[in-house]
Amino acid sequence: METRELRYFVAVAEELHFGRAAQRLGMAQPPLSRAVAQLERRLGAPLLTRSSRSVALTPAGEVLLAEGRAALAAVEAAERRTRRAGAADRPGVVLAVKAGASAELLAKLLDAYAAEPGAVPVEVLLCAVGEQGPALRDGRADVALLHLPFDTTAGLDTEELGTEGQVAVLPAGHALTGRTEVSLADLDDLPGLPPPRWSGPGGRPAGPGPEVRDHAQLLQLVQLGRTYTVLPESVRSQLPEGVVTVPVRDAARVTTVIAWPPHSRSRPVADLVATALRL
Amino acid sequence: METRELRYFVAVAEELHFGRAAQRLGMAQPPLSRAVAQLERRLGAPLLTRSSRSVALTPAGEVLLAEGRAALAAVEAAERRTRRAGAADRPGVVLAVKAGASAELLAKLLDAYAAEPGAVPVEVLLCAVGEQGPALRDGRADVALLHLPFDTTAGLDTEELGTEGQVAVLPAGHALTGRTEVSLADLDDLPGLPPPRWSGPGGRPAGPGPEVRDHAQLLQLVQLGRTYTVLPESVRSQLPEGVVTVPVRDAARVTTVIAWPPHSRSRPVADLVATALRL
DNA sequence: CCCGGCGATACCCGGCGGGTATCGACCTCG
DNA sequence: CGAGGTCGATACCCGCCGGGTATCGCCGGG
Known part of the structure; x- marks a missing residue:
């Protein structure tokens, strides 16, 4: 199996649409259809069920999607690490x-x-x-x-x-900031202070909170009074002005x-x- | 990077000889040379240092050999598992x-x-x-x-x-079989009873002992009085005739x-x- | 019932992967 | 010291395959 074929299959499996997958791959749709069909022949197992209206994964397709992603990551890793090892200004x-x-x-x-x-x-x-x-x-x-x-x-x-406890990070002046300790339940459904939503494939359930991708963004939003969060104690060393921490009694270490x-x-x-x- | 290129490079890197590698790959030497040179160009780093008498790996080549083997294993895994998932008589x-x-x-x-x-x-x-x-x-x-x-x-x-201790497995009648317990030192350099050598890439240091690939072979050789070994206690449940076990005091669990x-x-x-x- | 969207098919072309022949470097040995 | 042998690189050719465009067939919806 060539990585090219794997890339093609993964694109189709992710898009569940030959046209969009071809676009993403920067190629025309017919050779993509052909390549996937050929891969199926070589593997001796159908990977997709196609109707003229929809594309779905077979069980074998599910397996190849998961395993193929891992394999492609491994190949990319080999390539990147080799490039770095050969670079003159190697970090x-x-x-x-x-x-x-x-x-x-x-x-x-x-x-x-x-x-x-x-x-x-x-x-x-x-x-x-x-x-x-x-x-x-x-x-x-x-x-x-x-x-x-x-x-x-x-x-x-x-x-x-090492391990550490977690603290709630709240905008200064918030009602809970007077407490010496809070519980997760106390933080649930704070009026006017929605929890943040982590961006990325992990999960971005629709909701009121702002979307963040790292701690720095998060702290800034807390500072602005737009959200609160629960983070490891060690963030204390780098809090901006206007945010306050309160230990959370029952947060996971x-x-x-x-x-x-x-x-x-x-x-x-x-x-x-x-x-x-x-x- | 295509898996074909990776396979070619790994073959050359393992053989350190273009001719033998080409033979192993079932192809002629010139296209192999060309493919590897092309891979080096694409990666922007030399992978091999060639003289007309010898081939050696550069640091980048070392990296690609290690990473490439892992990547090829991942691709093979994807292929094999998909085949199995699609097979009618799936185990x-x-x-x-x-x-x-x-x-x-x-x-x-x-x-x-x-x-x-x-x-x-x-x-x-x-x-x-x-x-x-x-x-x-x-x-x-x-x-x-x-x-x-x-x-x-x-x-x-x-x-x-779970964990268990280990026992020495000896031919019946051996001097040590009377003991209720032995130490690893007791087993060192037994006259006329060399330790076995495990086959495989792990290491096959030249030595007097017979070469074995699994426990069954090993037990048979002990039975024949050709070697001794130290194995987990649980082998006791399936010892052949003519072998005796003695607990080893200081063997790793x-x-x-x-x-x-x-x-x-x-x-x-x-x-x-x-x-x-x-x- | 016709239109539009989508995947498959038909067909063509250019490049690339693979082959053979040969070169050039270098080691070995008489 | 020169001849032969070994080994990788180069030159050159060919056939196939991966990619393109045009088009078909199916099917769902307005």
Whole structure:
């Protein structure tokens, strides 16, 4: 199976429409139809059920969509990492972090690692919420800081770096800011203060709250009195003016982990992990 | 990057010889040279340093060899799993186990799962030592039983099923069989009884012992008085005539885990794992 | 009942992947 | 030191396949 065929199938499976998929791929519809039909012949199994009005996935198609996405990510990762390894101005290693999260830990880690013998330049890739895993899987990054239970570590090797509680982040002056502690129930349905909605494929259920992609955006919106949120305690070190935190009694504890792709044989990544564990 | 190019490069990188690689790929040498050169141009980085007498990998080449193998395994996995999902006589799920290991657990697991509502047929794939991980990664299997610390779980999701000690397995009548317990040191350099060598890429250091690929072969060789070995206690349930076990005081404890590919969304795999955890 | 949307089919063309022949570099050996 | 052998690169050719346009057939809706 060639990656070209896989890309074609994935596009059709995602669009469920040959015309749109062809457009997305920058090609005409007939060769796309033909390529997919040929893939089905080669695999010996129908992947799509077509009527002249609609396209749907067969069970085999569902499998190929899931597995194919993973395979394409692996191929992209190979390509990107090779390009980086061959580049003259190689950033020794790319570290992915959620924008605005673990700022203190990150600063300490970068300092400590830079002091190591044999340290290479570290490029920091600031990601939207939940993007660090995919960035690692498709080769945009070599190592990442993730936060459980929010991020998924499936398919990654990890080491635990620590856990912390969570605090509610509210606009200054809000009624709850007088409390020494709140519960999640207290935060439910605050009048005039809707919770934010995380952008991205995770889920964007329609609702009143503003859409955000990272912590920095979120804090700014809290500052403007447009939303509230619950974040790990460590955000306290970088709150803007006009926002207040209150510990949340019953929020899940957040575990920060450092993660890397399982077959990574890179010395800098190993050093970075070792350094993080010593902090 | 196309999988064809990747296959070509991996073949050359493994052989370090264009002629042999071309032969392995079933093609002539010139188009292979050209394809690799073209790949290097596209990636913008040299992958190989060639002299007319030898071929060697550049750092970028090393990266692409490692990443490319993983990517090719992912593509193969996609293909194989799709084929299986589309096959009429689909074996619902393929379970990989080291041949001869965890026999009792395996029997209980298969029985218990078969009794579950919604159980599908389970095909058991008996693997050579250390082959379950690769089988899982390239789609020959959907779920596997692994034994830590021998097998590697990198890149797999796992659940622990239990731990056990290890016993020395010796030919009946051997001097040590009278002992109630031995240590690893006692087993070192037994006169006339060399340790076995595991076949496969793991390592086959030259030595006197016979080469084996799984527990069944190993037990037979012990029975014949040609070697001894140290295995998890659970092998006791299936020893042939003429072999004796003695607990090993200081051997590492073995942990049996059930593992599956991280992006598996298969219901039967989830059920199988849940059943295993209830045992 | 006709129109419009959508996937499949028919057909054509150019490029690319694969082949053979040969070159050029370099090591080995007499 | 030169001849032969090994090995990768180059030159050149061909057939196929991937991509294009034109069009058909099916089917649902106004």
